[in-house]
Amino acid sequence: MAERAVAGAGPAQRALDAVQRYPREAITLARQVLAGPAEAAERSTAERAIGLALRELNDLPGALRHLRRAVRAADDPRLRALARMSLGYVLANAGRTTAALRAVTLALPLLTGADAGRARMQRGVVLHYRGRFDEAVRDYDVAVEIAQREGDLLLEARARNNRGLLNAHRGSGRGPDDDLHRAAAAFGRLGLDLAAADARWNSGIATGQRGDVAGALRCFATVDAEYRRLAVPRPALLLDRFELLLSVPLIDEAVGVAADAVAELRRRGMASDLAEALLAQARAALLAGDLATATEAAAAARTRFRRQGRRTWATFARHVELRAGYARGDRSPALLAAMARTADQLDATGWPGPALTTRIEAARLAVALGRAGRATELLTVAAAARRRGTAPRRAQGWHALALRLRLDGDLPGATRALRRGLAVLDGHRASLGATELRAHSGAYGHELAAEGLDIAVRRGAAHQVLAWAERWRANALRMRPVSPPSDPGLATALAELRMVSAALEDALLTGHPAQALRRSQARLEQRIRELTRGVAGGPGTAVTGRTDGPPAPPRVSALSAALGDAVLLELVAHGSRLRAVLVRDGRATLHDLGSLDGAVRVARLHRFGLRRLVTTGDGVDARAGVAHTAAALDAQLFDPVRPLLGDRPLVLAPIGALHAVPWSGLPTCAGRAVTVAPSATAWLRAARRESPAGPPVLVAGPRLPAAETEVRQLGAVLPGSRSFLGADATADAVTGALNGAGMAHIAAHGRFRADNPLFSTLELADGPLTAYELERLTSPPGCVVLSACDSGRSGVRPGDEVMGFSAVLLALGARSLIATVLPVPADLTTTLMLDLQRRMRAGAGPAVALAGAQRAFAAGPDAGAEHATAAAFVCFGAG
Numbered sequence: 097m098a099e100r101a102v103a104g105a106g107p108a109q110r111a112l113d114a115v116q117r118y119p120r121e122a123i124t125l126a127r128q129v130l131a132g133p134a135e136a137a138e139r140s141t142a143e144r145a146i147g148l149a150l151r152e153l154n155d156l157p158g159a160l161r162h163l164r165r166a167v168r169a170a171d172d173p174r175l176r177a178l179a180r181m182s183l184g185y186v187l188a189n190a191g192r193t194t195a196a197l198r199a200v201t202l203a204l205p206l207l208t209g210a211d212a213g214r215a216r217m218q219r220g221v222v223l224h225y226r227g228r229f230d231e232a233v234r235d236y237d238v239a240v241e242i243a244q245r246e247g248d249l250l251l252e253a254r255a256r257n258n259r260g261l262l263n264a265h266r267g268s269g270r271g272p273d274d275d276l277h278r279a280a281a282a283f284g285r286l287g288l289d290l291a292a293a294d295a296r297w298n299s300g301i302a303t304g305q306r307g308d309v310a311g312a313l314r315c316f317a318t319v320d321a322e323y324r325r326l327a328v329p330r331p332a333l334l335l336d337r338f339e340l341l342l343s344v345p346l347i348d349e350a351v352g353v354a355a356d357a358v359a360e361l362r363r364r365g366m367a368s369d370l371a372e373a374l375l376a377q378a379r380a381a382l383l384a385g386d387l388a389t390a391t392e393a394a395a396a397a398r399t400r401f402r403r404q405g406r407r408t409w410a411t412f413a414r415h416v417e418l419r420a421g422y423a424r425g426d427r428s429p430a431l432l433a434a435m436a437r438t439a440d441q442l443d444a445t446g447w448p449g450p451a452l453t454t455r456i457e458a459a460r461l462a463v464a465l466g467r468a469g470r471a472t473e474l475l476t477v478a479a480a481a482r483r484r485g486t487a488p489r490r491a492q493g494w495h496a497l498a499l500r501l502r503l504d505g506d507l508p509g510a511t512r513a514l515r516r517g518l519a520v521l522d523g524h525r526a527s528l529g530a531t532e533l534r535a536h537s538g539a540y541g542h543e544l545a546a547e548g549l550d551i552a553v554r555r556g557a558a559h560q561v562l563a564w565a566e567r568w569r570a571n572a573l574r575m576r577p578v579s580p581p582s583d584p585g586l587a588t589a590l591a592e593l594r595m596v597s598a599a600l601e602d603a604l605l606t607g608h609p610a611q612a613l614r615r616s617q618a619r620l621e622q623r624i625r626e627l628t629r630g631v632a633g634g635p636g637t638a639v640t641g642r643t644d645g646p647p648a649p650p651r652v653s654a655l656s657a658a659l660g661d662a663v664l665l666e667l668v669a670h671g672s673r674l675r676a677v678l679v680r681d682g683r684a685t686l687h688d689l690g691s692l693d694g695a696v697r698v699a700r701l702h703r704f705g706l707r708r709l710v711t712t713g714d715g716v717d718a719r720a721g722v723a724h725t726a727a728a729l730d731a732q733l734f735d736p737v738r739p740l741l742g743d744r745p746l747v748l749a750p751i752g753a754l755h756a757v758p759w760s761g762l763p764t765c766a767g768r769a770v771t772v773a774p775s776a777t778a779w780l781r782a783a784r785r786e787s788p789a790g791p792p793v794l795v796a797g798p799r800l801p802a803a804e805t806e807v808r809q810l811g812a813v814l815p816g817s818r819s820f821l822g823a824d825a826t827a828d829a830v831t832g833a834l835n836g837a838g839m840a841h842i843a844a845h846g847r848f849r850a851d852n853p854l855f856s857t858l859e860l861a862d863g864p865l866t867a868y869e870l871e872r873l874t875s876p877p878g879c880v881v882l883s884a885c886d887s888g889r890s891g892v893r894p895g896d897e898v899m900g901f902s903a904v905l906l907a908l909g910a911r912s913l914i915a916t917v918l919p920v921p922a923d924l925t926t927t928l929m930l931d932l933q934r935r936m937r938a939g940a941g942p943a944v945a946l947a948g949a950q951r952a953f954a955a956g957p958d959a960g961a962e963h964a965t966a967a968a969f970v971c972f973g974a975g
Contacts (some may be wrong), residue, residue: 787878
């Protein structure tokens with residue numbers, strides 16, 4: 097590492113001083129020294145400057161080559177020792193930690209004063225890489241003491257930065273913040289912008305380790321902009337972003353970031369960081385259910401770690417391998433022994449989170465092997481985590497306690513422990529703020545809620561099954577919504593995205609090159625995600641609104657009072673079975689609906705058949721196939737409860753996998769008022785809302801002649817309405833009009849984005865309007881009708897969290913939404929929509945009006961296509 101500048105320093109020393117400020121300039125200056133007749137000391141210092149500058153630029157092979165030259169060129173013992181010290185640092189970065197430790201250890205006896213402090217710090221870095229954390233901290237402590245005694249601010253800043261980062265990873269209280277903030281301030285005073293950025297990035301890591309995801313994202317985004325300004329690549333920092341994404345967990349994004357990190361670090365030859373990237377890839381693949389990749393990447397990482405002498409990291413990789421084996425169905429005593437042993441090793445080497453997960457899964461394996469006593473031992477140790485650590489870790493501790501109590505036969509105690517764990521996660525989820533982060537965080541509570549549900553099902557207690565199903569279903573919708581940042585940057589990014597997306601659509605339609613536009617679209621979408629997650633930071637950009645946890649699930653009595661003569665049917669996934677809780681006339685009953693996989697399979701076939709009728713035309717065989725799958729799905733879902741349904745209105749709360757079913761296409765639902773809600777709680781909340789009293793808003797999107805015809809005809813049906821057609825139907829004009837409207841009807845091209853449902857769009861005059869933009873509404877319409885393809889489809893995340901237009905509008909306060917779960921032909925849709933609006937104008941509720949319009953429309957002469965078009969529309973919320 098570079099020393100402090102000294103008065104009258106030669107050009108080689110000036111190059112060394114410039115390494116962390118201007119690495120490229122440092123290389124140029126040092127090469128000028130080497131090009132002339134320099135003495136040995138100058139040549140050694142110049143080679144060292146080039147080597148360290150190449151390290152800053154992530155060229156490790158080049159850095160090692162020049163640092164070895166620096167060692168050979170030195171004719172002074174001190175300079176040779178300093179070169180060895182730098183060589184050891186880069187060797188550690190390259191994953192050659194044994195050679196690194198040898199190089200630094202050889203240098204130490206020859207150095208005194210501040211030089212000795214730098215060597216102790218470098219040895220701390222090597223020990224840090226090798227997982228010998230306590231020894232590393234001791235060396236960092238000594239380096240700080242020497243720096244303070246010698247008055248070397250640069251050395252103190254570097255040692256504090258390294259110590260703060262290590263303690264952040266170990267979760268050692270708030271100490272890391274003090275070290276990292278003081279390091280960043282010192283680097284700033286010394287004019288070392290790059291080093292200051294590194295220290296601030298490390299502060300983001302410490303923030304994330306404390307569970308403040310939004311704060312960490314905000315920090316990373318700010319520092320990332322600084323790296324771009326300095327034009328210095330930092331590919332290894334992808335791993336820190338990965339850790340944060342996995343903590344939410346944003347699994348799809350984490351998978352992508354891990355893959356990018358592996359490719360980039362392999363390209364640059366950064367062996368140490370590459371091993372960590374392979375481990376990251378394995379962890380993400382395990383969560384994504386890609387067990388083959390998880391096993392392969394974890395094994396590759398473990399091999400690299402062992403070759404590098406990093407036994408602590410090798411143990412972590414082994415833990416992922418073992419968990420993948422458990423997920424594949426291995427239930428052997430050998431796996432149990434390996435998991436228990438690995439959990440102990442992880443605890444001993446400072447990895448309490450992975451140790452906890454491994455111990456819980458080992459306990460489940462012990463139960464499967466009939467070793468209840470061993471399971472109790474493992475769970476007792478794991479349950480201690482409920483008292484400390486991040487919210488997900490504490491919740492895992494409560495889960496472990498619940499499992500142990502259930503093994504002991506204490507079901508009330510197990511239920512209380514599960515509730516305590518979910519309460520911890522409620523607070524964590526509320527703190528995330530952004531809809532996207534809240535929705536993805538449902539993964540953490542899934543196992544706790546499933547355990548409580550299993551206890552309730554085995555008791556046969558319908559009201560308890562309903563309570564547990566509701567306890568973690570669509571929780572993001574149950575929380576008080578948080579407004580996105582009031583940030584001009586967000587408005588600008590959304591406007592740019594509209595323009596780029598419109599240009600991309602035009603390019604695709606005309607056959608022009610679109611790669612640059614696709615890159616711009618991806619960049620803008622990433623920027624918008626960061627801004628809406630609260631990343632922008634600073635005064636005036638924080639999310640607003642309360643961040644309370646979700647309300648308690650409603651009692652059966654409260655649901656019955658709101659239902660009136662309607663029936664609520666909540667579908668529940670319980671292992672391999674699909675069950676239902678039916679609420680009618682103040683009473684809840686529990687029903688077994690058969691195979692979960694079977695219902696999902698038939699539902700997909702039914703959707704496929706209807707989509708085929710709509711998009712490729714009618715046909716006897718197609719109609720017969722749709723009728724067959726509709727009858728099969730209808731029989732499975734409704735035959736067990738048919739006597740209780742009668743002809744009453746129906747409120748459906750499906751599981752996530754059945755959320756996109758075209759319900760009116762099933763015989764039991766055809767002609768019946770059916771309302772679909774993500775959960776009973778979400779339905780009750782919507783049912784209790786008062787709709788705004790503003791005039792109706794009618795919108796027609798571009799490139800859809802039938803939309804303009806539809807809106808003009810609706811204007812005659814709805815006097816006093818505000819219409820937006822042609823160039824007037826811009827995103828700003830439409831969103832402004834939606835606030836306070838009693839009803840909004842939008843006829844436009846729609847596109848559903850499965851990869852990120854909040855980027856699903858409705859095409860308007862100036863480009864696509866995204867679901868993200870609707871989050872900025874302060875008083876959404878009471879009823880929204882989206883006459884657009886796939887506008888009612890939602891992405892489903894763990895915990896049956898739904899993401900898309902319906903989720904956003906219901907969370908913001910809309911009472912109901914009528915939208916499609918299939919593509920729909922514009923020419924057929926207009927007739928259906930006019931009838932729907934006439935019925936609502938006459939006083940019918942949205943669900944009743946839609947059922948009547950669908951029944952009349954499907955009886956037309958083109959029975960196949962009209963049936964499919966009518967079935968595509970679903971009433972969400974509270975009809």
